[in-house]
Amino acid sequence: xxxxxxxxxxxxxxxxxxxxxxxxxxxxxxxxxxWPGSTSALDGWGFANAxxxxxxxxxxxxxxxxxxxxxxxxxxxxxxxxxxxxxxxDKFSLRGEETPDYTWYDLFPRTYSKVYKPVLxxxxxxxxxxxxxxxxxxYANVTSIDPKEKTVLLEGGALIEYEEIVSSIPQDLLLSxxxxxxxxxxxxxxxxxxxxxSLIIGKIDQRIGExxxxxxALGRKRYVASHAIxxxxxxxxxxxxxxxxxxxxxxxxxxxxxEILVKNFSELKNLGIKVRxxxxxxxxxxxYGRILKLGRSPYDExxxxxxxxxxxxxxxxxxxxxxxxxxxxxxxxxxx
Ligand SMILES: Cc1cc2nc3c(=O)[nH]c(=O)nc-3n(C[C@H](O)[C@H](O)[C@H](O)COP(=O)(O)OP(=O)(O)OC[C@H]3O[C@@H](n4cnc5c(N)ncnc54)[C@H](O)[C@@H]3O)c2cc1C
Numbered sequence: 206x207x208x209x210x211x212x213x214x215x216x217x218x219x220x221x222x223x224x225x226x227x228x229x230x231x232x233x234x235x236x237x238x239x240w241p242g243s244t245s246a247l248d249g250w251g252f253a254n255a256x257x258x259x260x261x262x263x264x265x266x267x268x269x270x271x272x273x274x275x276x277x278x279x280x281x282x283x284x285x286x287x288x289x290x291x292x293x294x295d296k297f298s299l300r301g302e303e304t305p306d307y308t309w310y311d312l313f314p315r316t317y318s319k320v321y322k323p324v325l326x327x328x329x330x331x332x333x334x335x336x337x338x339x340x341x342x343x344y345a346n347v348t349s350i351d352p353k354e355k356t357v358l359l360e361g362g363a364l365i366e367y368e369e370i371v372s373s374i375p376q377d378l379l380l381s382x383x384x385x386x387x388x389x390x391x392x393x394x395x396x397x398x399x400x401x402x403s404l405i406i407g408k409i410d411q412r413i414g415e416x417x418x419x420x421x422a423l424g425r426k427r428y429v430a431s432h433a434i435x436x437x438x439x440x441x442x443x444x445x446x447x448x449x450x451x452x453x454x455x456x457x458x459x460x461x462x463x464e465i466l467v468k469n470f471s472e473l474k475n476l477g478i479k480v481r482x483x484x485x486x487x488x489x490x491x492x493y494g495r496i497l498k499l500g501r502s503p504y505d506e507x508x509x510x511x512x513x514x515x516x517x518x519x520x521x522x523x524x525x526x527x528x529x530x531x532x533x534x535x536x537x538x539x540x541x
Contacts (some may be wrong), residue, residue: 212366216357219373220342221245223517223530225334226273227371230538236365237342238357240374246518249328250404250484253441256328259489260402260477261434261451262527263313263418265322269528270323272535275330277321280416284314288425296423296431297455299396301499303405306524308453308495311458315387320418349384352511374518375493386507400494401454401465406438406485409448409478413437420477429465430454430472444484455494472532498522 214234217224222245228235237496249256265272267277286293298305306312313320323330346360350370357365372379380388413419419435430452438447446461452469466488473480496518508515518525525533 209396212368212397214368215371216365216367216369217340217348217371217373218379219517219520220335220344221373221517221519222247222331222334222527223373223520223534224339224371225331226531226534227373227516227537228340229273230534231335232338235340237340238365239342239344240346240432241344241525243374245331246491247327247331248341249326250485250487252406253443255440256326256332257404257406257440257449257485258327258328259404260491261418261436261449262327263309263315263322264528265316265526266528267321270321272531273334276324278324278416279319279321280418281414282318282320282418283417284310284422284506285419286422286424287428288423290424292426293422293431294422296449296457297398297495298457299398299495299497301396302497306497308431309524309526310434310453311422314420322418347382350379350382351467352513353385354480355512368512370513372515373520374512375519376515376522378514381507381521383511384510388507396497396499397493398495399456400491401456401488402491402494403452403454403466403469404443404485405450405452405466405469405473405480405483406440406447407450407480407483408495409435409450409480411435411448411478413448423472423476428472428475429468433473433476433478435478447482447484450478450480453494456490493519496522496524 213236216239217228217235220237220239229520246260249258264277267393268275294305297308344444348360355367355408413435415437419432432453434451436449438444454465466486513519517530
């Protein structure tokens with residue numbers, strides 16, 4: 206027999222950056238519901254009594270974080286293209302994409318000579334947000350959502366009644382759970398490209414300043430990776446002479462997923478970067494490394510009628526930057 210829970214006003218799907226920014230504006234009778242084990246792109250790895258970001262993320266403007274009470278600092282962005290733009294693009298073009306958009310790291314230098322990064326790391330920021338937003342959190346798999354009855358059925362049989370949903374989980378995943386609205390071939394509109402993202406912390410000969418980032422865009426076929434990103438380590442006193450090296454590898458055309466971390470050392474060596482005294486090396490799979498909606502969905506009108514609001518990069522299924530996410534959420538609250 207189904208067990209009914211009390212009615213929730215706002216059901217926030219995804220314990221995400223955007224979900225927490227949203228909830229911080231209005232805490233009244235909300236509930237966070239997230240898939241167990243799925244994380245935010247801002248969650249990091251534990252390292253030396255601190256946490257360290259899994260993905261290097263920069264801001265196009267300094268003011269957007271200030272709206273959340275957080276400070277950022279300016280950094281020089283040095284971009285070095287090795288090889289051809291065409292073969293770089295070829296590495297990260299998606300099925301059905303005629304002219305691939307650039308990735309974050311190729312986009313920045315075209316528009317901004319300076320970028321910004323928060324004074325805290327992103328993994329500290331997401332922790333801080335979660336600690337400060339006092340909304341109950343539930344981690345469970347969603348079996349189905351009935352938007353007409355406004356109920357969510359969880360694995361195990363519990364039922365949640367809601368007035369509205371605010372969703373930051375991948376849009377295709379949310380739609381695949383909707384019942385009674387006929388969204389059979391919805392997956393055809395949602396393209397994505399997984400990335401392997403490796404982080405190596407070690408010493409190199411090249412000097413990287415504290416307010417500097419060096420991005421190598423690897424447009425040569427001999428490199429499997431598309432980008433290598435170098436930042437000075439500011440994690441703790443022990444690693445203050447070390448460099449954070451992120452290597453991003455788009456996983457397309459049956460790219461070999463095994464031993465990428467090992468291969469990255471030889472890719473770096475080919476770049477003239479010899480890494481010594483490695484204190485940390487780890488890789489992870491970012492399933493939605495790049496995302497793209499293929500054409501206008503025949504379901505767009507229907508989605509507008511479902512009383513579901515879509516926030517964040519996955520929720521909107523748009524390459525929204527952190528600044529754009531914050532701006533959109535704050536203006537959404539002003540309109541309410
Ligand atoms: C490689 C890369 C580089 C980037 N660089 C920049 C940058 O330089 N500047 C910038 O502004 N932005 C950048 N971004 C985008 C930035 O990371 C996002 O805008 C921001 O993290 C998104 O926050 P969000 O709230 O939308 O999602 P997140 O905080 O990542 O949360 C996503 C939510 O979806 C859920 N979820 C994900 N997958 C599943 C699943 N399979 N099943 C169930 N639930 C799931 C998670 O649990 C989580 O709750 C980059 C993104 C990537 C991937």
